[in-house]
Amino acid sequence: MPFTADGARPRLEVFVLPGIGEIRAGDDLAAIILAVAGPAASRLADGDILAVTSKIVSKAEGRQVAATDREQAITDETVRVVATRAHPGGVTRIVENRQGLVMAAAGVDASNVAEGTVLLLPADPDASARALCAALRAATGLELGVLITDTVGRPWRDGQTDIAIGAAGVAVLDDLRGTTDAHGRRLDVTVAAVADEIAGAADLIKGKTSGNPVAVIRGLGHLVAAVDAGDRGARRLLRDSANDMFRIGSAEAYAEGYAAGVAAAGGGASAVASASGATREPTTAEDAAELRERAPSTLPKGQDAVTRETPAGDLPGGARSAGANGPEVATHSGSASL
Template sequence: MTSAQFTVFAVEGIPEIVPGDDLIQLIGDLVALEDGDILAITSKIVSKAEGRFAAFADREEAITSETVRVVATRAYPGGVTRIVENRFGMVMAAAGVDASNVPDGLVLLLPTDPDASARRIALALRERFRVSIGVIITDTFGRPWREGQTDVAIGAAGLRVLDDLRGTRDADGRELSVTIAATADEVAGAVDLVKGKSRGLPLAIVRGLGHLVGEMDEPGATALVRPRENDMFSLGTEEAWAEGFEAGRRAKD
């Protein structure tokens, strides 16, 4: 049964994470988890524990190394913004390479495998607390057609990341034919309201959404990535124009 209410609260006490820290132990010592909880973890602390640093001078090279496809580029007075697809299919600015909340002279890359990281954390904490919980790893994304940024799930384990409502009926009895709720992203956005970007609170617990928590064989956050063949806007304007121009030129040859 879907809960009519839930609570979200940040967890205080996470120290500055450095490469090699036992993040699972640190989290486990700070939280008291209940059955059905969802633990939301900012990707930065996962990346820091994994040592995913690069020199700031190598930022552009780091972006390139994390990129499998350039979706769009746009020049601005300070340089060029690259919207790219990474090896997990996620499309984002600068491949998620970030210079905020990291030591001077460094940038931080996304976790090596966010779903695998979420799975390790979920399995260990399920065993420690003897409860069924879900874990999401969150990161900040911009969104097509919308101003501002919000957090989304880039890694997940032990919960239903999509809620397929097709075939069910709305409040007026009409059958839903296309609705698939991005539940993991909805949770990530709600959690960001209590974690924030500058308060040093990278960890939060969502309580009251136990109906979303499932077995450990639930698909991870990669299930949220729209396949390229279904993406109507898979390129930026200039890139799409150039690709079409080149296709037309080849057709004439």
């Protein structure tokens, strides 16, 4: 629990660093941030965490690419299709992308970029965070942390929140397991995803169109100090899909089960054809609608029965390998229930 300098009362402050203009490929983000932060000693302090919108990191890293076909760009960034849904404007694809993140459109961003281009996420957001953090620490002599943030939707709840997709110098999880409550009972499933909560707090004042892509979070120095022993970045927050109870959409899993059930029962050729059609990926809204028509009539209401698994090995380079999270994340996955 953080305390202010007088030790009296936990207090958190979040403020933006205004004045960061349009970022271009090759820009030195650390220098730009320090320029708008003013004299470091007066504006930044030990333990401060900088939450940086991924968009400006991508732009600085030249991740803006020509895209006559945004859909192809999404396909190229996809490691695994999680769920798809047709809507009047096309097909929304929820996928696991090369960074291991599950998000709509693989994180490919078509807003706030020049016409005819799209913006990809940083190739390795943790590496981007490490480089930025190291440069800021070297220039200021301060113990700073860096989070790279992006905006995502989530199951079950409407609206979007910001999460941390990259981290350096900040503990992303605050593990309270093993501590006891006021009655002496063990708190066995409390591992707070503090990096995501920090990203959300920063979003509250950064806004989306305000031109304030960097916020400073002050008052969580204990999370900055906590990573001295090792810094594994925001990748620690990724749950291994094999351990995820929601690794694919309900309709997609239903369609897979349906096909397997038909096969197991020795179904005829027509039944199998219907099931395999339902697992083909749609490329247009019309295609998706047609697949939906062919899907099992018992499909849960409001869901599309369309999916395709894209094995990581099918993709050229950069695909996330199984077990990339390492054993530590597996431990969290195994014990922390929803």
